[in-house]
Amino acid sequence: MTISKELVRSAFSQPQVVEKAARDARTAVVRAMEEARTAIDSLNGQVQLKVATTAKGTPEAKEPAGR
Amino acid sequence: MAKAIPLSLGVAFGVSVIFWALRWRLVAWRQDKLFFRVSAGVAEIALPIAMAIIAGLFELWKVESWTKANTSIGIGLPLFALVVFTFFGLRIVGTVSENKNREDLDGLKSVLAAEQAKSAHLESQRDMWVRVSTHVKNIIANKEERFAKLASDGSPPGLRELREALGPEIQLNLILCSVHQFFLVRMSPSEQLRLGLYIRDPEDSSRLFLVRSWDGRKENCFSTLSQNFMRLDDPQGPPSAIVRCYHSPNDLLLFPSCHEEEKKANFHFFHPKQREYLKSMVVYKQTFGDAEPRNVIILTLDSSQEGLFGFTYPDEEIRQFLREMALRLIYELHVLAVCDKLPMEKEEVAGR
Numbered sequence: 184m185t186i187s188k189e190l191v192r193s194a195f196s197q198p199q200v201v202e203k204a205a206r207d208a209r210t211a212v213v214r215a216m217e218e219a220r221t222a223i224d225s226l227n228g229q230v231q232l233k234v235a236t237t238a239k240g241t242p243e244a245k246e247p248a249g250r
Numbered sequence: 251m252a253k254a255i256p257l258s259l260g261v262a263f264g265v266s267v268i269f270w271a272l273r274w275r276l277v278a279w280r281q282d283k284l285f286f287r288v289s290a291g292v293a294e295i296a297l298p299i300a301m302a303i304i305a306g307l308f309e310l311w312k313v314e315s316w317t318k319a320n321t322s323i324g325i326g327l328p329l330f331a332l333v334v335f336t337f338f339g340l341r342i343v344g345t346v347s348e349n350k351n352r353e354d355l356d357g358l359k360s361v362l363a364a365e366q367a368k369s370a371h372l373e374s375q376r377d378m379w380v381r382v383s384t385h386v387k388n389i390i391a392n393k394e395e396r397f398a399k400l401a402s403d404g405s406p407p408g409l410r411e412l413r414e415a416l417g418p419e420i421q422l423n424l425i426l427c428s429v430h431q432f433f434l435v436r437m438s439p440s441e442q443l444r445l446g447l448y449i450r451d452p453e454d455s456s457r458l459f460l461v462r463s464w465d466g467r468k469e470n471c472f473s474t475l476s477q478n479f480m481r482l483d484d485p486q487g488p489p490s491a492i493v494r495c496y497h498s499p500n501d502l503l504l505f506p507s508c509h510e511e512e513k514k515a516n517f518h519f520f521h522p523k524q525r526e527y528l529k530s531m532v533v534y535k536q537t538f539g540d541a542e543p544r545n546v547i548i549l550t551l552d553s554s555q556e557g558l559f560g561f562t563y564p565d566e567e568i569r570q571f572l573r574e575m576a577l578r579l580i581y582e583l584h585v586l587a588v589c590d591k592l593p594m595e596k597e598e599v600a601g602r
Contacts, residue, residue, distance in 0.1 A: 214388055
């Protein structure tokens with residue numbers, strides 16, 4: 184990669200872009216944390232369900248209803 | 251007497267059969283355990299001997315002292331012997347079973363503890379990757395929105411529109427601000443967090459060049475003095491953690507407590523005042539490209555909050571998060587370099 188110091192510096196020296204990025208980053212991080220929390224809760228729920236199902240036995244192993 | 255002899259032998263034979271059966275069960279249970287093999291061996295040897303002695307004594311006793319006795323005694327004694335041996339036999343089997351069950355339970359407990367530890371580790375790894383991937387997704391989402399807008403426009407995009415949609419400047423700033431924000435959210439509001447991005451100086455490859463520093467409010471928050479410590483070929487040795495990271499085989503250098511690390515001569519402050527606000531630090535490097543010397547970008551984060559790195563954030567989460575972000579920074583730097591070569595850029599520059 185050939186990239187000059189000036190070019191790299193210029194990428195970080197536009198006040199409007201920097202301000203917008205800072206705002207967007209705050210929103211993005213908060214949103215990402217909420218999404219991560221939801222995803223982790225969902226995964227934990229799936230794991231608990233799986234554990235409960237395994238402990239009770241698979242539906243195939245149970246006697247058919249009505250007997 | 252004539253009746254008693256075969257009877258007592260028959261009883262002795264019966265008891266032996268019971269013990270042989272018990273011995274067979276014992277060995278069948280746990281052949282792999284030395285204790286059971288030895289117990290079975292002892293029982294095997296001891297049983298015929300014990301039975302022979304008892305039967306012999308019984309016969310002698312009867313001949314010498316009980317010739318006139320009722321034959322019921324001859325039946326009663328072997329029965330008594332049978333009860334006694336069965337009792338002891340059951341005790342042996344009970345003890346053996348108890349030991350076996352205890353061993354099995356201990357084994358299961360240790361297996362369970364190991365599985366629980368493994369599960370907790372996998373769960374924390376999973377959670378970490380979920381957090382990292384959602385952050386990456388949200389950074390890419392920004393660019394995706396720009397391209398979605400471009401795609402929905404009826405007219406074919408020109409170079410200028412494509413350039414704006416790529417927006418490497420926006421992405422670079424967004425990634426750096428996101429890295430800063432990622433760590434900031436778990437900090438006390440009164441504490442400070444500074445971020446630095448270094449690359450190898452394009453004009454002097456023996457130096458690292460500070461591209462950007464940011465503390466959440468202002469840029470260029472590092473003292474100019476720090477630039478004096480960025481020589482990669484310093485003959486006095488590298489006092490800077492950043493230069494050390496560059497030369498290190500490890501991609502991550504972590505200083506949970508800079509003061510503690512200084513006591514171990516593992517960390518150096520550039521000037522005394524740094525001790526007041528520099529308490530925890532992390533340095534991450536990412537090499538890229540095939541050219542020699544290798545291209546590198548280095549991300550540094552330092553905080554006034556002791557233990558922020560290494561305790562509040564575990565090192566593996568820091569490494570994976572910074573790795574993902576550094577790779578995206580490299581990508582955006584490449585995009586920036588390509589955009590700089592676009593004819594539109596040159597025309598614009600010429601026309602300015």
